[in-house]
Amino acid sequence: MEVTVRIPTPLRSLTGGEEAVKLSGATVREVIDGLEKAHPGMKDRLLDDKGVRRFVNIYVGEEDIRFLDGLDTALESGQEISIVPAIAGG
Amino acid sequence: MSAILRRARLLPSVIDAVGGTPLVRLRHVSQSAPGVEVYVKLEYLNPGGSVKDRPALRIVRDAIASGALTPEKTLIDATSGNTGVAYSMVGAALGFRVALVMPSNVSKARKDITQAYGAELIPSSPMEGSDGAIRVVRRLVAESPNRYFYADQYANPSNPLAHYHGTGAEILDALGDRITHFVTGLGTSGTMMGTTRRLHEHPRKIHCVAVEPAEALHGLEGMKHMGSSIVPEIFDATVPDEILPVSTDDGWDMADRVAEQEGLFVGHSSGANIFGAVKIAERLHAEGRGGCVVTIACDRGDRYFAPMRWERRYTW
Numbered sequence: 001m002e003v004t005v006r007i008p009t010p011l012r013s014l015t016g017g018e019e020a021v022k023l024s025g026a027t028v029r030e031v032i033d034g035l036e037k038a039h040p041g042m043k044d045r046l047l048d049d050k051g052v053r054r055f056v057n058i059y060v061g062e063e064d065i066r067f068l069d070g071l072d073t074a075l076e077s078g079q080e081i082s083i084v085p086a087i088a089g090g
Numbered sequence: 091m092s093a094i095l096r097r098a099r100l101l102p103s104v105i106d107a108v109g110g111t112p113l114v115r116l117r118h119v120s121q122s123a124p125g126v127e128v129y130v131k132l133e134y135l136n137p138g139g140s141v142k143d144r145p146a147l148r149i150v151r152d153a154i155a156s157g158a159l160t161p162e163k164t165l166i167d168a169t170s171g172n173t174g175v176a177y178s179m180v181g182a183a184l185g186f187r188v189a190l191v192m193p194s195n196v197s198k199a200r201k202d203i204t205q206a207y208g209a210e211l212i213p214s215s216p217m218e219g220s221d222g223a224i225r226v227v228r229r230l231v232a233e234s235p236n237r238y239f240y241a242d243q244y245a246n247p248s249n250p251l252a253h254y255h256g257t258g259a260e261i262l263d264a265l266g267d268r269i270t271h272f273v274t275g276l277g278t279s280g281t282m283m284g285t286t287r288r289l290h291e292h293p294r295k296i297h298c299v300a301v302e303p304a305e306a307l308h309g310l311e312g313m314k315h316m317g318s319s320i321v322p323e324i325f326d327a328t329v330p331d332e333i334l335p336v337s338t339d340d341g342w343d344m345a346d347r348v349a350e351q352e353g354l355f356v357g358h359s360s361g362a363n364i365f366g367a368v369k370i371a372e373r374l375h376a377e378g379r380g381g382c383v384v385t386i387a388c389d390r391g392d393r394y395f396a397p398m399r400w401e402r403r404y405t406w
């Protein structure tokens with residue numbers, strides 16, 4: 001399942017400035033593992049020992065994975081995963 | 091004037107209710123630092139519900155006085171929400187149009203509040219946060235320079251001046267010579283810059299600490315991680331005496347604690363501010379010193395609710 005992961009500005013230092021990364025995986029968890037392999041440091045910023053960090057929002061299409069099956073949310077080819085940060089300053 | 095008399099003032103307009111917020115002693119969350127007083131200034135008691143009423147009003151007043159903002163112009167700015175609410179309120183009260191560029195993932199409450207005041211909302215990318223909103227405003231203003239007054243809270247000296255003449259002066263008025271430390275977070279940095287400049291004029295040194303999110307990807311909405319952001323023009327790194335990184339988890343946990351233990355329901359950035367203030371108080375206590383630490387409650391917790399609980403879709 002090839003999907004596109006949209007990377008927010010604060011994490012682009014890990015992707016060499018890339019705004020989107022193509023990866024394959026059957027679930028969100030597999031995609032995050034793939035993201036970590038390609039761009040080490042990513043996993044720690046997104047997950048803690050309980051799962052997705054409570055201030056990090058991960059969307060498949062337009063749905064927050066908290067309202068789907070969390071990290072086990074199944075993916076279809078061509079879907080877009082967005083990591084949406086909190087809003088800074090002012 | 092006593093607090094009761096201040097609250098009973100008769101005012102000609104809602105904008106005259108901005109400022110004059112009370113300081114409240116935090117006794118429970120600072121129990122780990124006996125002998126050090128910790129106070130929080132309740133900026134959420136401003137009529138727009140946040141500390142941002144101060145810079146928004148000052149920016150508008152100064153722009154009207156200089157002729158930069160005239161009735162045929164629309165005030166425009168990038169905002170993560172609270173400044174937008176403040177501009178919208180002031181615009182409605184004084185009768186000028188307001189357009190706000192906000193990342194489309196700002197909370198629904200903020201969009202609804204600004205629209206209730208009649209402001210026009212323009213969405214920017216949720217992936218690029220407030221820096222993306224800044225870039226959109228710059229483009230719109232460049233395209234139609236005569237249509238807009240660009241308030242530019244990140245660069246406008248009226249922003250820190252509001253805190254120099256307001257927040258800082260009020261803290262000294264309330265506490266006099268007792269205050270030893272001031273702690274607040276960096277967003278536009280206006281609160282830190284203006285308040286600190288005023289406190290540094292006090293004859294005895296007041297140690298001023300800037301709280302910063304510990305990580306680039308954080309959940310302290312309203313705060314800026316300077317290392318990974320467009321640094322605001324009004325930010326001068328030489329003004330704070332110390333930078334204190336605070337993690338999102340510590341800020342969020344403290345926001346929960348002050349609600350439960352102090353009866354103050356504050357937002358996440360206020361939680362981080364109070365966490366920082368208690369850290370400083372604990373350090374003073376460990377050194378065997380007393381002190382009086384002041385921090386800021388920027389807004390109320392009901393502007394945040396749990397992440398996206400009521401907002402499954404972030405599209406506009």
